[in-house]
Amino acid sequence: MKTQMKMPRAPMPAQDPGERIHNFYEVALGYTEDMAVLEAQRCLRCKSRPCVAGCPVGIDIPAFIDAIAKGEFESAYRILRRDTVLPAVCGRVCPQETQCECVCVRGIKGDSVAIGRLERFAADWHMQHVTEEASRVLSNGKKVAVVGSGPSGLTCAGELRKMGYEVTVFEALHQAGGVLVYGIPEFRLPKMIVQNEVELLVAQGVRIALNEVVGRTVTVDELFSMGYGAVYLASGAGLPKFMGIPGENLKGVYSANEYLTRVNLMKAYEVTSHTPIMKSDRVAVVGGGNVAMDAARSARRLGAQVHIIYRRGKEELPARREEVEHGEEEGIIFHFLRNPLRILGDSQGWVTAVDTIQMTLGEPDESGRRRPVEVPGSAETLPIDTLIMALGTRANPLLLEATPGLDESSWGGILTNSETGLTSRAGVFAGGDVVTGSATVILAMGAGKRAAGAIHAYLKSK
Numbered sequence: 166m167k168t169q170m171k172m173p174r175a176p177m178p179a180q181d182p183g184e185r186i187h188n189f190y191e192v193a194l195g196y197t198e199d200m201a202v203l204e205a206q207r208c209l210r211c212k213s214r215p216c217v218a219g220c221p222v223g224i225d226i227p228a229f230i231d232a233i234a235k236g237e238f239e240s241a242y243r244i245l246r247r248d249t250v251l252p253a254v255c256g257r258v259c260p261q262e263t264q265c266e267c268v269c270v271r272g273i274k275g276d277s278v279a280i281g282r283l284e285r286f287a288a289d290w291h292m293q294h295v296t297e298e299a300s301r302v303l304s305n306g307k308k309v310a311v312v313g314s315g316p317s318g319l320t321c322a323g324e325l326r327k328m329g330y331e332v333t334v335f336e337a338l339h340q341a342g343g344v345l346v347y348g349i350p351e352f353r354l355p356k357m358i359v360q361n362e363v364e365l366l367v368a369q370g371v372r373i374a375l376n377e378v379v380g381r382t383v384t385v386d387e388l389f390s391m392g393y394g395a396v397y398l399a400s401g402a403g404l405p406k407f408m409g410i411p412g413e414n415l416k417g418v419y420s421a422n423e424y425l426t427r428v429n430l431m432k433a434y435e436v437t438s439h440t441p442i443m444k445s446d447r448v449a450v451v452g453g454g455n456v457a458m459d460a461a462r463s464a465r466r467l468g469a470q471v472h473i474i475y476r477r478g479k480e481e482l483p484a485r486r487e488e489v490e491h492g493e494e495e496g497i498i499f500h501f502l503r504n505p506l507r508i509l510g511d512s513q514g515w516v517t518a519v520d521t522i523q524m525t526l527g528e529p530d531e532s533g534r535r536r537p538v539e540v541p542g543s544a545e546t547l548p549i550d551t552l553i554m555a556l557g558t559r560a561n562p563l564l565l566e567a568t569p570g571l572d573e574s575s576w577g578g579i580l581t582n583s584e585t586g587l588t589s590r591a592g593v594f595a596g597g598d599v600v601t602g603s604a605t606v607i608l609a610m611g612a613g614k615r616a617a618g619a620i621h622a623y624l625k626s627k
């Protein structure tokens with residue numbers, strides 16, 4: 166045990182920063198088999214299993230790690246698949262450091278076990294070594310419609326399919342995956358990984374209907390008339406927020422959603438792409454979350470000098486620590502405790518600069534974080550040619566407007582029972598960002614899994 170306690174955490178191999186700023190290939194390269202076994206052996210096999218309680222989808226973490234430690238990699242993958250339909254995705258983008266790894270006993274006096282990296286290893290090992298026919302569960306004759314093919318929708322669909330339901334996922338875009346394909350860059354989550362996970366669900370019997378904007382091409386009421394016994398709304402929160410400052414209508418000002426969609430889904434970085442995007446020299450990104458980091462690191466790969474403007478300090482950055490470290494390695498310049506005042510432009514209507522002001526942290530606000538307060542007389546001008554707003558998102562009002570009887574939450578999303586996802590309309594459930602606002606992939610998956618159980622109970626009762 167003493168030897169085990171002294172074992173250092175296995176580092177993750179990664180592309181060299183000087184090379185990766187010129188490509189969109191995945192930054193983290195993954196564990197080898199030997200690295201994975203060594204890291205798995207650091208697990209203390211705690212009887213209390215706090216890591217399981219810290220996982221929003223309840224993965225049996227000690228069991229899959231124990232299988233890896235024994236070299237039983239396919240068994241580890243099978244254990245993962247019992248509780249998650251997206252293990253290769255979660256292993257890459259889930260904020261384990263604030264969830265399962267945060268409560269790992271090893272983390273009390275050192276580094277926690279690299280749970281996320283081991284999850285990624287097991288999922289990748291399976292994809293590289295195992296080819297098999299997906300097993301199909303016999304239909305129970307009942308149909309469920311899922312609106313949105315992001316992490317919450319895919320999770321709900323996968324869980325319901327396991328129970329025998331005939332599930333159709335209605336996706337507004339031309340490719341399934343939701344935020345996983347339009348929001349998260351290739352260098353953090355290769356789209357092949359998402360495609361593989363979606364294809365497995367399809368092979369198990371989940372139907373994906375693309376280019377279907379529920380609320381326009383078909384309504385929730387029409388879905389019920391088509392024989393669906395329940396509907397799960399997981400359309401996300403894709404309506405961007407802006408600051409309302411002068412100059413936001415200038416050319417060269419993007420929402421992070423638009424910028425990342427052009428880069429990720431439309432592959433604007435490729436020479437053959439038909440989707441235009443600014444070939445910028447100096448970019449400013451406003452915000453400090455994972456979306457801000459994704460936009461900044463994408464702009465860096467497109468050849469720009471990139472500045473992040475964040476109104477709080479480095480300690481308050483909500484982005485994952487690993488993403489911040491990667492951004493620093495890639496030469497992103499951080500301006501902490503500063504906030505934009507106005508965006509300046511030229512006579513042709515193009516962005517030329519942004520005026521910012523120094524901030525200081527005052528008393529805590531309603532969220533418990535210290536509120537940023539302007540410091541008078543501290544304005545500075547930062548020359549730029551592109552500005553990206555990464556300030557969070559709101560729910561698109563389309564579904565609420567097109568679905569009579571749905572109650573709206575205080576922030577503009579869909580109001581639900583937090584335990585079941587049931588809305589104010591019988592048979593209509595909702596979860597993920599359309600309910601909570603912008604959150605993490607794994608929290609959206611947790612909502613989808615809970616909703617699947619509630620939908621099952623609801624349809625059994627009928």
